[in-house]
Amino acid sequence: MFDYLQYVRQENFPHIWCSGCGDGIVLKALIRSMDKLGLSQDETVMVSGIGCSSRTPGYVDINTLHTTHGRALAFATGVKIANPDLNVIVVTGDGDATAIGGNHFIHAARRNIDLTVLLYNNYIYGMTGGQCSPTTPRGAYASTAQHGNLEPPFNISGLAIAAGASFVARGDVYNVKKLETLIGKALQKKGFSLVEVVSPCPTAFGRRNRMARPVKMMEQLRDTVVSVEKWEKMTDEERKGKFRTGILKDIEKPEFTAEYAKLIEKMRPEE
Amino acid sequence: MAGEQSASKKPAVITVNTVWCKGCEICVAFCPKDCLEMEGGKCKVARPDDCIKCMLCELRCPDFAITVE
Numbered sequence: 001m002f003d004y005l006q007y008v009r010q011e012n013f014p015h016i017w018c019s020g021c022g023d024g025i026v027l028k029a030l031i032r033s034m035d036k037l038g039l040s041q042d043e044t045v046m047v048s049g050i051g052c053s054s055r056t057p058g059y060v061d062i063n064t065l066h067t068t069h070g071r072a073l074a075f076a077t078g079v080k081i082a083n084p085d086l087n088v089i090v091v092t093g094d095g096d097a098t099a100i101g102g103n104h105f106i107h108a109a110r111r112n113i114d115l116t117v118l119l120y121n122n123y124i125y126g127m128t129g130g131q132c133s134p135t136t137p138r139g140a141y142a143s144t145a146q147h148g149n150l151e152p153p154f155n156i157s158g159l160a161i162a163a164g165a166s167f168v169a170r171g172d173v174y175n176v177k178k179l180e181t182l183i184g185k186a187l188q189k190k191g192f193s194l195v196e197v198v199s200p201c202p203t204a205f206g207r208r209n210r211m212a213r214p215v216k217m218m219e220q221l222r223d224t225v226v227s228v229e230k231w232e233k234m235t236d237e238e239r240k241g242k243f244r245t246g247i248l249k250d251i252e253k254p255e256f257t258a259e260y261a262k263l264i265e266k267m268r269p270e271e
Numbered sequence: 272m273a274g275e276q277s278a279s280k281k282p283a284v285i286t287v288n289t290v291w292c293k294g295c296e297i298c299v300a301f302c303p304k305d306c307l308e309m310e311g312g313k314c315k316v317a318r319p320d321d322c323i324k325c326m327l328c329e330l331r332c333p334d335f336a337i338t339v340e
Contacts, residue, residue, distance in 0.1 A: 001329065001338045001339055001340045002329070004335055008335065013291055013335065014290065014291040014293065014334060014336075015334070015335075017333065018293070019293035019294055019295040020293070020295035020296075020297060020333065021333055022333060023333070024332075024333030024334055024335065025330075025331055025332075025333045028330070028332075028335065173331070174331075176327075176330045176331055177330070202295075213296070214295040214296065214297055215295075215296050215297060215300040215301075218297055218300070218301070218331075219300075
């Protein structure tokens with residue numbers, strides 16, 4: 001048994017998320033990773049924008065900042081630059097980070113500032129009523145795509161890799177132990193690190209796409225997730241309809257706040 | 272056998288917080304030993320003696336509602 005209660009604001013429970021929503025599973029994986037790494041609750045800041053995923057800070061007993069739509073990364077950048085010693089975690093969603101906050105997302109990755117971003121990808125705008133998000137799959141139904149979505153989706157991890165992030169991983173809420181490991185690695189990484197978490201939304205996405213039961217969405221995850229190692233050995237035909245999870249990129253490159261500190265040292269007038 | 276006497280063989284204590292449980296059925300569906308059932312829209316511990324403490328129900332519960340000791 002893991003004691004989550006020391007990390008949560010119990011007065012806010014039961015939480016607002018719908019029955020079967022994956023967001024609670026991600027939060028628990030994050031709490032276990034934080035505990036394993038011994039991150040101090042007083043020296044950790046969680047920043048979020050707007051959306052279902054962005055309700056997360058309300059439930060964790062650390063320093064939290066619930067900001068404006070899409071701007072979580074901008075606020076987090078400010079927090080990190082003001083006090084680089086803090087662990088800054090950004091919790092955001094597919095709509096928040098890649099539509100409204102798309103520019104903040106690519107530029108935070110390009111800048112390679114030491115933030116850990118947990119991006120809950122549920123393929124939809126859940127809170128506002130099931131509108132298409134930038135990751136809604138082609139052909140899927142949404143309240144703004146009554147006859148099926150015509151647009152191709154963003155590959156969020158691919159976007160972060162292309163934009164210059166130093167650590168990019170993808171996890172899912174069915175394989176929870178793996179998710180916990182990936183979050184732990186992201187928290188330890190010095191640089192912009194993203195964990196894209198595929199998390200089901202039975203209410204806004206599932207009900208419109210013949211997966212109204214939360215169990216059905218979890219089964220679909222179980223059947224479509226492939227590890228990066230196995231992915232490499234698969235043919236294009238076998239990869240159809242599947243996606244890979246694991247570490248997609250992990251490189252070393254200059255980190256923004258470290259470079260900034262060096263610049264301050266360099267500019268300091270000599271005694 | 273000696274192994275069966277070890278501390279890990281203590282029967283599991285599964286606790287469900289029915290106020291926090293939202294009845295998503297994820298714990299019931301993915302329990303490898305079929306220990307849990309649904310009752311009145313909430314999770315109910317039906318066969319605790321079969322539990323092997325794999326912890327999957329606790330790990331996957333989105334509502335922080337189930338613990339295994």
